Amino acid sequence: xxxxxxxxxxxxxxxxxxxxxxxxxxxxxxxxxxxxxxxxxxxxxxxxxxxxxxxxxxxxxxxxxxxxxxxxxxxxxxxxxxxxxxxxxxxxxxxxxxxxxxxxxxxxxxxxxxxxxxxxxxxxxxxxxxxxxxxxxxxxxxxxxxxxxxxxxxxxxxxxxxxxxxxxxxxxxxxxxxxxxxxxxxxxxxxxxxxxxx
Amino acid sequence: xxxxxxxxxxxxxxxxxxxxxxxxxxxxxxxxxxxxxxxxxxxxxxxxxxxxxxxxxxxxxxxxxxxxxxxxxxxxxxxxxxxxxxxxxxxxxxxxxxxxxxxxxxxxxxxxxxxxxxxxxxxxxxxxxxxxxxxxxxxxxxxxxxxxxxxxxxxxxxxxxxxxxxxxxxxxxxxxxxxxxxxxxxxxxxxxxxxxxxxxxxxxxxxxxxxxxxxxxxxxxxxxxxxxxxxxxxxxxxxxxxxxxxxxxxxxxxxxxxxxxxxxxxxxxxxxxxxxxxxxxxxxxxxxxxxxxxxxxxxxxxxxxxxxxxxxxxxxxxxxxxxxxxxxxxxxxxxxxxxxxxxxxxxxxxxxxxxxxxxxxxxxxxxxxxxxxxxxxxxxxxxxxxxxxxxxxxxxxxxxxxxxxxxxxxxxxxxxxxxxxxxxxxxxxxxxxxxxxxxxxxxxxxxxxxxxxxxxxxxxxxxxxxxxxxxxxxxxxxxxxxxxxxxxxxxxxxxxxxxxxxxxxxxxxxxxxxxxxxxxxxxxxxxxxxxxxxxxxxxxxxxxxxxxxxxxxxxxxxxxxxxxxxxxxxxxxxxxxxxxxxxxxxxxxxxxxxxxxxxxxxxxxxxxxxxxxxxxxxxxxxxxxxxxxxxxxxxxxxxxxxxxxxxx
Ligand code: HEM
Ligand SMILES: [Cu+2]
Numbered sequence: 001x002x003x004x005x006x007x008x009x010x011x012x013x014x015x016x017x018x019x020x021x022x023x024x025x026x027x028x029x030x031x032x033x034x035x036x037x038x039x040x041x042x043x044x045x046x047x048x049x050x051x052x053x054x055x056x057x058x059x060x061x062x063x064x065x066x067x068x069x070x071x072x073x074x075x076x077x078x079x080x081x082x083x084x085x086x087x088x089x090x091x092x093x094x095x096x097x098x099x100x101x102x103x104x105x106x107x108x109x110x111x112x113x114x115x116x117x118x119x120x121x122x123x124x125x126x127x128x129x130x131x132x133x134x135x136x137x138x139x140x141x142x143x144x145x146x147x148x149x150x151x152x153x154x155x156x157x158x159x160x161x162x163x164x165x166x167x168x169x170x171x172x173x174x175x176x177x178x179x180x181x182x183x184x185x186x187x188x189x190x191x192x193x194x195x196x197x198x
Numbered sequence: 199x200x201x202x203x204x205x206x207x208x209x210x211x212x213x214x215x216x217x218x219x220x221x222x223x224x225x226x227x228x229x230x231x232x233x234x235x236x237x238x239x240x241x242x243x244x245x246x247x248x249x250x251x252x253x254x255x256x257x258x259x260x261x262x263x264x265x266x267x268x269x270x271x272x273x274x275x276x277x278x279x280x281x282x283x284x285x286x287x288x289x290x291x292x293x294x295x296x297x298x299x300x301x302x303x304x305x306x307x308x309x310x311x312x313x314x315x316x317x318x319x320x321x322x323x324x325x326x327x328x329x330x331x332x333x334x335x336x337x338x339x340x341x342x343x344x345x346x347x348x349x350x351x352x353x354x355x356x357x358x359x360x361x362x363x364x365x366x367x368x369x370x371x372x373x374x375x376x377x378x379x380x381x382x383x384x385x386x387x388x389x390x391x392x393x394x395x396x397x398x399x400x401x402x403x404x405x406x407x408x409x410x411x412x413x414x415x416x417x418x419x420x421x422x423x424x425x426x427x428x429x430x431x432x433x434x435x436x437x438x439x440x441x442x443x444x445x446x447x448x449x450x451x452x453x454x455x456x457x458x459x460x461x462x463x464x465x466x467x468x469x470x471x472x473x474x475x476x477x478x479x480x481x482x483x484x485x486x487x488x489x490x491x492x493x494x495x496x497x498x499x500x501x502x503x504x505x506x507x508x509x510x511x512x513x514x515x516x517x518x519x520x521x522x523x524x525x526x527x528x529x530x531x532x533x534x535x536x537x538x539x540x541x542x543x544x545x546x547x548x549x550x551x552x553x554x555x556x557x558x559x560x561x562x563x564x565x566x567x568x569x570x571x572x573x574x575x576x577x578x579x580x581x582x583x584x585x586x587x588x589x590x591x592x593x594x595x596x597x598x599x600x601x602x603x604x605x606x607x608x609x610x611x612x613x614x615x616x617x618x619x620x621x622x623x624x625x626x627x628x629x630x631x632x633x634x635x636x637x638x639x640x641x642x643x644x645x646x647x648x649x650x651x652x653x654x655x656x657x658x659x660x661x662x663x664x665x666x667x668x669x670x671x672x673x674x675x676x677x678x679x680x681x682x683x684x685x686x687x688x689x690x691x692x693x694x695x696x697x698x699x700x701x702x703x704x705x706x707x708x709x710x711x712x713x714x715x716x717x718x719x720x721x722x723x724x725x726x727x728x729x730x731x732x733x734x735x736x737x738x739x740x741x742x743x744x745x746x747x748x749x750x751x752x753x754x755x756x757x758x759x760x761x762x763x764x765x766x767x768x769x770x771x772x773x774x775x776x777x778x779x780x781x782x783x784x785x786x787x788x789x790x791x792x793x794x795x796x797x798x799x800x801x802x803x804x805x806x807x808x809x810x811x812x813x814x815x816x817x818x819x820x821x822x823x824x825x826x827x828x829x830x831x832x833x834x835x836x837x838x839x840x841x842x843x844x845x846x
Contacts, residue, residue: 018408019332021404022332022404025399025403026400028434029396029399029437033438033442035438036438036443037442040442040457040472044457044463047463047465048463049456049462049463051463124453124454125455126462127463128456128457128463128465129463131446135445135446149818150821153818157821157822
């Protein structure tokens with residue numbers, strides 16, 4: 001395998017460059033996926049049947065925690081990639097661990113939020129609105145969950161194998177994924193929660 | 199017994215019992231055959247674990263042909279039922295199931311894999327690459343498609359087939375009106391295959407953008423590669439919409455949500471919209487690669503370079519954009535206002551313009567060409583007039599006011615068959631015949647091939663032209679029978695005759711394969727059609743590494759100019775070649791997806807959870823695995839090359 005040392009490790013082989021481009025295209029598909037969910041959300045948001053509306057169930061505190069935690073995790077993974085670029089394996093791993101822990105907190109709060117919704121009678125089956133709300137949030141949440149496992153596996157590999165073109169490439173792609181989830185969350189925060197609470 | 203009751207067929211009939219027996223016998227025959235000839239190892243090593251784009255292409259091809267016959271049997275049953283008024287061959291329920299599976303199988307499990315077959319086989323060769331960007335992912339795509347198709351296909355013997363149409367409109371497809379598990383199969387099997395397709399899209403865009411031979415700029419790519427690129431871009435943007443729609447449909451059916459129901463705020467029209475936001479681009483995913491095949495075939499056998507290369511590319515780009523802006527034309531009659539309908543009428547008619555540009559480009563390529571009528575060319579020449587009928591009637595349907603008359607009549611059925619059969623199916627048969635020597639090292643018999651093409655061409659007209667007339671007279675689609683007094687009888691009988699003609703045509707195709715395997719000469723050159731693009735610059739059949747030396751491209755028609763203008767394609771010496779290793783994981787993951795899907799269809803939750811864990815375990819395994827591929831040494835390359843050259 002030819003390694004081009006003028007490029008950052010994650011771009012240094014042809015295979016790595018292919019993978020990064022492929023992942024960007026995948027993110028294009030993910031944008032369509034979440035785009036469809038958002039379009040459906042706006043279509044169904046007022047169709048609450050006999051269930052509650054967003055205004056009645058949204059609470060700002062957990063949402064704010066989730067937002068802050070997730071935004072911070074996007075920042076820390078950025079730091080992690082930076083550390084990786086300057087070859088500091090320890091620092092990189094620490095930032096990734098912090099990122100994943102923040103992700104875990106996010107997920108915990110989200111699960112708590114879901115349980116709360118079900119308790120106050122806004123379950124999956126209540127109305128078209130609750131269905132699309134929980135599906136949109138849930139799809140994002142599942143992505144985060146998947147990301148936690150994925151990130152963990154990458155961490156193990158970095159620990160064991162050090163910073164090689166492969167592990168750097170995986171870590172970098174994972175950081176793209178994580179940033180993307182953050183962007184989606186910003187849309188959820190603005191257009192689902194804030195708009196819903198107004 | 200309760201547990202097993204759910205797997206029973208809700209509406210059994212003699213034909214279904216007979217098929218059950220046939221399926222069991224076939225499976226036994228295959229198992230016994232493989233064991234007897236000791237072929238299990240061969241099957242596993244050479245095919246089930248392969249990551250070679252050519253072999254994956256061939257597996258797509260075989261699956262597509264099998265599905266063509268499955269869908270064809272459905273079609274014959276429908277035409278037989280309608281051949282005479284008040285027929286009782288099929289009852290209403292069976293008729294519903296048959297037209298549903300016919301539509302799904304033909305579009306998603308026949309036309310799509312056929313296109314994937316040609317794309318897989320041809321694109322890397324056309325751009326001078328060694329494989330696709332992600333060979334393993336490519337294998338996974340195939341196995342997801344395959345197991346999705348299998349899951350769909352067992353529906354009629356286990357639990358019952360879907361019966362709400364290939365469009366599966368809600369509320370009909372909801373639990374209230376579709377009580378069997380049939381529609382679960384629809385939602386989940388298509389989901390599995392669709393994820394595979396999405397990954398193919400990502401794979402091929404990356405391949406085409408990044409792995410072209412040196413010198414091949416975007417505007418020097420062969421037209422089939424261009425059409426594949428555009429089709430894959432549409433895939434990446436259209437399929438996620440289907441993913442979401444199917445997921446919502448699944449939630450509605452399995453978990454009692456209210457996305458598409460008619461109470462608690464549910465909105466049935468949301469399904470129709472999402473379905474067609476995917477569905478219309480989908481028809482262009484099918485037709486664009488078909489157009490690409492025609493471009494290759496026409497310029498090869500008119501012995502001229504393609505007229506209007508740039509306008510061909512531009513029209514495809516425009517089509518890909520417009521294809522996302524016309525979906526409402528599928529339900530003009532379902533309650534939007536006049537303004538919305540008018541806007542979508544205009545976008546629909548606009549899409550006929552770039553399509554027309556392409557037709558004229560082919561005509562201009564033919565004009566003054568030295569036309570040689572081979573079988574692939576015959577399909578292309580039949581395509582132009584027949585497809586035009588389909589296209590023009592499409593524009594008629596696109597006028598929203600007039601569509602109130604045509605919608606959901608046989609006129610519509612005639613339209614889409616006249617675009618899909620001459621457009622897609624003829625192209626696939628042309629591509630099959632054209633690329634056969636590259637795939638297998640011998641040619642299909644030309645005489646039988648031409649008879650087949652004429653049989654299929656004429657039968658298409660006989661089968662579908664009458665529907666335009668009965669449709670205008672008011673024969674509705676998806677009705678299992680009609681009364682004598684409607685007067686639809688004779689024309690439907692004509693259609694039935696056409697359907698039989700089509701069946702004969704496809705049998706002739708199979709006969710041709712058999713005949714050519716037995717009698718065709720194996721002593722053919724690498725370039726038997728005197729073609730113009732890179733795939734013909736390597737041996738037939740193609741060695742594993744495609745090209746011993748990576749070609750250098752200077753023009754659009756690299757091989758033609760190498761032949762005529764003495765461009766040198768291959769320069770330099772052999773170097774060792776890096777190739778990916780085979781892997782069993784894609785196949786295993788596909789099988790687990792099958793189990794997962796089956797578990798969901800029947801709401802077998804523990805099994806579903808186990809399968810989900812299995813899928814995740816495969817991913818984890820893939821993540822931790824170290825696999826640097828392997829190298830083919832210069833010596834091996836030399837040996838292969840001398841052997842292949844000697845065989846020429
Ligand atoms: C010249 C371009 C085309 C135009 C203007 C056009 C227009 C239309 C319209 C307006 C309808 C809906 C009619 C109705 O439901 O009343 C329709 C249906 C359909 N078209 Fe086309 N079409 C074109 C090309 C194609 C092509 C190239 C394909 C496939 C390769 C295709 C496949 C279909 C299918 C499958 C349906 C019916 C779906 C269903 O309801 O089951 N069309 N077309
Ligand atoms: Cu359409």
